[in-house]
Amino acid sequence: MFQFIVRRLLQIIPVLIGVTILVFSLMHLSPGNPAHIIAGESAPPATVEQIEERLGLNDPIPVQYFNFVKDAALLDFGNSWRTSLPVSEELWPKFWVTFELAVYSTIFSIFLGLIAGIISAVRKYSFADVSIMLIALFGLSMPNFWFGLMLMQWFSIQLGWLPPTGWGTPEQVIMPVITLGTMGAAVIARMTRSSMLDVISQDYIRTARAKGLGERIVIYRHALKNALIPVVTVIGLQFGSLLAGAVLTESVFAINGMGKLIVDRILARDFPVVQAAVLVIAVVFVFVNLLVDISYKYLNKRIDLD
Structure with missing residues (x-):
């Protein structure tokens, strides 16, 4: 290791x-x-x-x-050409906002996607399976900015339950997380279903059932653990894409994060800020992929990383 x-x-x-x-x-x-x-x-x-x-x-x-x-x-990105402030002072507060948004959205995607994918695989070709896959297809096809505007229309303007913009309070977090995490949940649900169906058809799953183990133990202890390997790969890629591509969601909900910062500074030709922001995102993306690779060993002891 x-x-x-x-x-x-x-x-x-x-x-x-x-x-x-x-x-x-x-x-x-x-x-x-x-x-x-x-x-x-x-x-x-x-x-x-x-x-x-x-x-x-x-x-x-x-x-x-x-x-x-x-x-x-040397971790010295200099000063912004636009504001003359140190790049780190401008970058890190906005990075943590986007990082929190990506983490919360990923957790939402994992929770919703795994449950939907498991139900869909266990009840293959049932009404629940078809319904979940249709909803997942809708989630994949739906633009984030449109879904965010619809959520804002429903829960902020019509019902008045949630604040339409901003970031920081639990009420402000809900709609951006749902907006950004829905597509990821759809991808995870489809991948989980496909991987679970492949694992469930294996001989060792039939052997576990023949020994009289309960269906929940067979599904969650034996099937799910081995089916998670491709799903974990998708989750890692999803987190990286959320971190780098949250600009539309941040724009819709007026969240002052990395996406808005990068777009504004590209237009202003603020080279130090843009270069530092992209480099930070790349470093985080690479380390997330490293953690994903390490997790393979814990999901399947037979995998030899060395």
């Missing part, structure tokens, strides 16, 4: 290098001069040149990239 973790941590290095190259290239290839945006459209050329010199935009591209990687390795 230790060798596996060390090997995976070493594999993170080229992944992060690739991420830094990609985000650095995309930001510098995007149209618009950050110095012009900071100085204003009517600023004289001398002012623009002074800003470019101060920000290091006059340096060769390889030098700019080297400085970016060097500072990132």
Whole structure:
């Protein structure tokens, strides 16, 4: 196990290098001069040149990239070009908001998706199975922003039960979590059903039933544990996608998180903030996948990670 973790941590290095190259290239290839945006459209050329010199935009591209990687390795992302505040002061409060939203949405997805998938697999081709799969298909096809607006219309405007926007109180958490977690629940439900049906047909499940074990013990202790391996993979990918793709949900519910920060700073060509935000999301995504791989060993002792 230790060798596996060390090997995976070493594999993170080229992944992060690739991420830094990609985000650095995309930001510098995007149209618009950050110095012009900071100085204003009517600023004289001398002012623009002074800003470019101060920000290091006059340096060769390889030098700019080297400085970016060097500072990132030291966890020093510099100051925002838009506000002149340290990037960490702007990034971390918004990161934790989005991280909480992703965690709560993932928990909601796991809880709802596992229950629905197990019921659907155990009652294959029944009315419950068909209904759950139709609802899951609807959940996969439904745009998050539309579902969020519908929830806001029903529970905030018509019923007045929940606040329409914001983040922090339990009442404000409910609708964004349901909005963001519904699609994940649909994916987990479909994957759980498929994996459970494959495991239930195995010989050792028939043997467990033949020994007289109760159906619940057979399903939850023997079948579910082995069926969770592909489901856990999906959960890890879902968490990463929620962390990186919550911008629409945050916009609908006016949540001041990472998604809104990245979009605003891309438009402002605030390179340090955007590069730091994408790099942080990539690091979290990689470590989540590492935890998913480690969990395989605990779900199935026969898997040799080393």
